[in-house]
Every structure is written in structure tokens, then in C-alpha cells.
Amino acid sequence: MSTINIKEPSVVIREKRLGTINAFTGTASEIVSRSAKGELKDCKRKFSQCLGCNQQQAFCQLAMIRDAVVINHAPIGCAGEFADFNFTYRVEQSRRQLPPALGRYYSTNIAEKDTVFGAAKKLEETIRLAYEREHPNAIFITTSCASGIIGEDIEAVADAATEELGIPVVTCNCEGFRSKIWTTGFDAAYHSVLRGIVQPSEEKSNKINIINFWGSHVFDDVIRRFGYEPRYVIPFSTVEELRHISDAVATIHICPSLSTYMGAGLSQLHGVPEVLVPPAYGVAGTDRWLRALGTILGKEDVAEEIIKEGHEKYVPEIDKLKERFKGKKAYVTAGAAHGQALITLLSELGMDVVGAAVFHHDPVYDSGDDKLDILGQAVKNYKDVPDYRVCNKQACELVNALNRIKPDLILARHGGMTLWGAKFGIPSLLIGDEQFGIGYRGALNYARRIDDTLDSIEFIKNYSKHASNPYTKWWFEQDPGYFQGDGSGRGCQTAGNGGF
Ligand code: SF4
Numbered sequence: 344m345s346t347i348n349i350k351e352p353s354v355v356i357r358e359k360r361l362g363t364i365n366a367f368t369g370t371a372s373e374i375v376s377r378s379a380k381g382e383l384k385d386c387k388r389k390f391s392q393c394l395g396c397n398q399q400q401a402f403c404q405l406a407m408i409r410d411a412v413v414i415n416h417a418p419i420g421c422a423g424e425f426a427d428f429n430f431t432y433r434v435e436q437s438r439r440q441l442p443p444a445l446g447r448y449y450s451t452n453i454a455e456k457d458t459v460f461g462a463a464k465k466l467e468e469t470i471r472l473a474y475e476r477e478h479p480n481a482i483f484i485t486t487s488c489a490s491g492i493i494g495e496d497i498e499a500v501a502d503a504a505t506e507e508l509g510i511p512v513v514t515c516n517c518e519g520f521r522s523k524i525w526t527t528g529f530d531a532a533y534h535s536v537l538r539g540i541v542q543p544s545e546e547k548s549n550k551i552n553i554i555n556f557w558g559s560h561v562f563d564d565v566i567r568r569f570g571y572e573p574r575y576v577i578p579f580s581t582v583e584e585l586r587h588i589s590d591a592v593a594t595i596h597i598c599p600s601l602s603t604y605m606g607a608g609l610s611q612l613h614g615v616p617e618v619l620v621p622p623a624y625g626v627a628g629t630d631r632w633l634r635a636l637g638t639i640l641g642k643e644d645v646a647e648e649i650i651k652e653g654h655e656k657y658v659p660e661i662d663k664l665k666e667r668f669k670g671k672k673a674y675v676t677a678g679a680a681h682g683q684a685l686i687t688l689l690s691e692l693g694m695d696v697v698g699a700a701v702f703h704h705d706p707v708y709d710s711g712d713d714k715l716d717i718l719g720q721a722v723k724n725y726k727d728v729p730d731y732r733v734c735n736k737q738a739c740e741l742v743n744a745l746n747r748i749k750p751d752l753i754l755a756r757h758g759g760m761t762l763w764g765a766k767f768g769i770p771s772l773l774i775g776d777e778q779f780g781i782g783y784r785g786a787l788n789y790a791r792r793i794d795d796t797l798d799s800i801e802f803i804k805n806y807s808k809h810a811s812n813p814y815t816k817w818w819f820e821q822d823p824g825y826f827q828g829d830g831s832g833r834g835c836q837t838a839g840n841g842g843f
Pocket residue numbers: 396397398417420421486487488489517518519520
């Protein structure tokens with residue numbers, strides 16, 4: 344299956360490419376089996392409390408390329424994420440002991456009259472201004488709903504600027520309205536890097552690509568044990584480094600939801616093999632992942648050594664903590680693949696994962712390989728998740744589900760989700776760094792943090808007595824999936840609803 348076509352300026356959106364959905368109510372085993380049969384179909388919500396924009400996801404990958412400029416060809420309102428990502432950029436620079444530098448983000452500030460008379464000239468001027476001020480090694484142009492509606496030839500502007508300035512000026516077509524699956528924005532960013540920056544390599548290097556957000560560098564030791572060097576992409580790469588990511592001996596996914604397109608692009612266009620097993624979460628998952636990496640590198644013996652050492656060093660304490668978690672009910676809310684990895688991790692730690700709200704669902708990844716099916720393997724190796732919903736951060740749905748399920752623990756990756764647990768008196772743990780849970784040490788990290796979080800029960804219960812809740816009695820009497828499909832509470836699975 345080839346899903347990558349860098350001759351086209353725009354990525355094919357996830358709905359079409361992968362059959363991705365963002366609304367579902369059922370069980371984990373149902374969504375797994377319907378995905379395998381190609382039976383999933385998305386449904387509309389009658390009401391949405393919030394939405395994400397795929398422009399923002401594209402920006403989060405491009406904004407931290409250290410010597411590039413990002414120009415948002417959009418009204419100024421679309422630049423809301425500039426401050427947010429500049430903050431993250433600065434914090435993470437300091438964590439990596441890099442010289443402090445501000446993010447170099449520009450907006451063309453498309454105004455009402457530009458939508459009538461055209462905004463291409465503004466874009467040309469902004470490109471020149473950014474180049475004169477910053478002397479970047481590449482410029483990315485992220486598009487917006489407004490630039491998409493005007494429909495000017497931005498590709499032609501970028502091509503002319505590339506010729507004039509002698510650096511790659513690359514479009515990233517990520518208009519918010521192109522896709523309601525906001526992770527399409529990641530794909531748009533990777534598409535622009537693959538088509539505008541990455542060059543074919545004549546020889547392999549000793550590098551392994553780790554496609555990630557801006558997480559901690561937990562792979563350094565393990566990759567060096569295999570005799571290779573880690574290369575974390577895209578945040579904190581330089582344009583020159585990105586040019587050569589095609590020379591890697593392998594690509595590692597920390598979250599296939601993030602990196603499916605880039606991993607498959609490097610594989611299909613440049614022959615870089617992907618580690619096609621679920622990311623290294625949990626002891627069993629880390630064993631499997633190390634063996635898969637060892638096989639790609641032809642170093643199975645090194646993998647076995649690391650596995651043996653990891654078991655000796657970390658598993659006794661993990662086993663001890665597992666005793667404390669027996670019978671505890673857990674609820675997970677996170678992005679799709681990462682949420683599924685957390686389900687695996689919690690299940691292995693002996694918790695009963697009774698519910699999950701993940702932000703979208705990819706029935707398949709760009710590699711087309713079902714060995715990356717994290718949820719399928721979690722269901723097969725552990726238990727089904729009885730309340731599994733695909734819910735794109737609709738807090739009302741989450742709150743309603745939590746009110747019914749009343750788990751002992753909530754685990755979340757995004758801010759703004761755990762506060763609802765606290766309001767219900769449920770100990771809640773927020774871990775933003777996806778790499779925090781990687782490997783044997785990561786499993787112990789989580790076990791320790793969960794142990795601490797469960798100890799906060801008295802405080803959280805006390806807190807909840809004083810918390811207010813904006814939702815009405817009426818809402819709590821409705822099914823959490825009330826706004827999905829026909830309101831039956833079964834998402835789009837109901838017969839006659841155009842669903843499964
Ligand atoms: S690109 Fe569209 S959806 Fe995204 S922030 Fe701008 S107007 Fe909103």
C-alpha cells in the first residue's frame with residue numbers, strides 16, 4: 344500500500360487516506376474488529392463544544408526547526424498558537440541546553456479586503472521581509488481557511504521565492520477546513536518536509552530517526568548500546584539535519600498517530616525501515632520492541648542483553664507496586680495511539696481499564712502493517728475496554744462518562760482533561776511527555792506516579808466537595824454519546840444511520 348505522493352502539493356487527508364474517524368461509542372474490541380473489516384464510518388456530531396485545527400498540528404512540528412521560519416498565510420486570529428509554541432520552544436531549548444532563541448513565526452495578516460483583491464502580494468512581501476530579518480535556511484508557508492477560500496496559487500509564490508532567495512520555500516497545505524481530523528496537520532507538515540527538504544542519500548549513516556514531539560531523550564542510551572546514534576525529529580532539528588534523515592538505518596515511532604506519514608514516507612521513498620511494532624510501553628511491550636529493533640539492525644544478541652538487564656533492574660519494583668493496583672479501575676484520555684499505549688501499560692500494571700476517550704481513531708496506518716495495531720494487541724493480550732469512545736476532546740462527553748463509570752484513577756496526556764476527574768473526586772494524573780513512559784524505566788516511572796496519585800484520594804475527595812460543575816442534571820441523564828449520530832448513545836453504529 345502506498346499512501347505517499349510527494350508530487351502532489353497537498354497531503355491526502357486522513358479521512359480519505361486511512362479512513363480515520365473522530366466519533367465512536369462502543370467497546371475496544373468492537374472498534375478493533377470493525378477497523379479490521381473496514382467497516383468503520385464516521386458520524387457527525389449535532390453539537391461540538393470545541394474543535395482543533397490541523398494548521399496548529401502542522402505548526403507544532405515546523406515551529407521548532409531551529410533555523411527555519413514559518414509564515415502563517417492567514418488572518419491574524421489563526422496565529423493564536425504562536426505564543427503557546429514559542430513558550431514550549433523556549434522551555435525545551437533550556438532543557439536541552441541550547442542557546443536561547445525566539446521562534447521565528449510570521450503572519451501575513453490576511454484582512455477582509457485581501458479576500459477580495461488577493462493576498463499573494465502580501466505573502467511575497469512577508470517572505471522577503473522574513474528572509475531579510477532572519478536569514479533562515481528554509482521558509483515554510485502554512486495555509487489557512489481564508490487562503491484556501493481565496494484559492495490563489497501559493498505554490499507558484501513559493502517556487503518563485505525559492506528561486507529568488509536560494510533557500511527552500513515550501514508550502515504546507517493545512518487549512519483548518521480541509522480535514523476535521525486535526526492530526527492531518529502532522530501529515531501536512533511531514534509532507535512538506537518530505538517534498539521540500541529531504542534529499543535522497545547515497546549511503547546509510549549510523550543514525551536512527553525518532554519521530555517525536557519535543558519529549559525527553561530517553562532513547563539515547565539504548566540506541567548507543569546497539570552502536571547507533573539517535574536523531575530526534577522534527578522539533579529541534581536543523582534544516583541540514585532534516586535534509587539527511589533519509590540516510591537513517593531505521594525509524595522509531597513514539598506514537599504512530601503522530602508519525603505514520605513520515606515513517607511511511609521515509610520507508611516508501613528512501614527505503615528506511617520502520618520499527619513496526621507498538622511503541623515500547625510496558626515490560627512485555629518493551630521486550631517486543633527491542634527484539635523488533637534488534638532484528639532490523641541485525642543485533643538480536645544486544646537486544647537480549649538489554650532485555651535481561653532491564654528485567655533485573657526494574658521488574659522487581661514494578662511487580663511490588665502492581666500488588667497495590669490490583670482491582671483498581673482506570674480511565675484513559677489521550678490522543679489515539681498514545682491513549683492505546685497507555686491502556687496497554689495500565690493493563691500490564693494490573694489495573695482494570697474500564698473506559699477510554701481517545702481523540703480520533705486510525706483504522707490503519709500508512710505502512711498498512713497491522714503489527715502496529717496497539718489497541719488490537721491490548722485487547723488480545725489483556726482485557727476488553729468496555730466503554731471505549733472516540734471523542735475529540737468534547738469535555739461534556741468525558742464528564743458524562745466519568746460520572747457513570749467513576750474510576751479510581753484518570754490518566755491524561757493533555758491539560759484541561761484532568762480537572763474533570765478532580766471535580767468528581769477521582770485522583771487524576773497528567774503526563775505530557777510521551778517519552779516518560781518508554782521502556783522498562785518508563786513502566787516504573789508510571790507505576791511510581793500512579794502510586795503517588797492514588798495516595799491523593801483524601802485531598803481530591805475534599806477538593807471535590809468544594810468544586811462547582813457547569814453541567815445540568817438533564818445532561819447527566821443523557822447518554823454520553825447523545826451528540827453523536829442519531830443520539831441513541833451508540834455513535835454511528837445504529838442501523839439506518841449511515842453507520843456500520
Ligand atoms: S485555519 Fe481555519 S480553522 Fe484553523 S484557526 Fe484559521 S480559521 Fe480557524
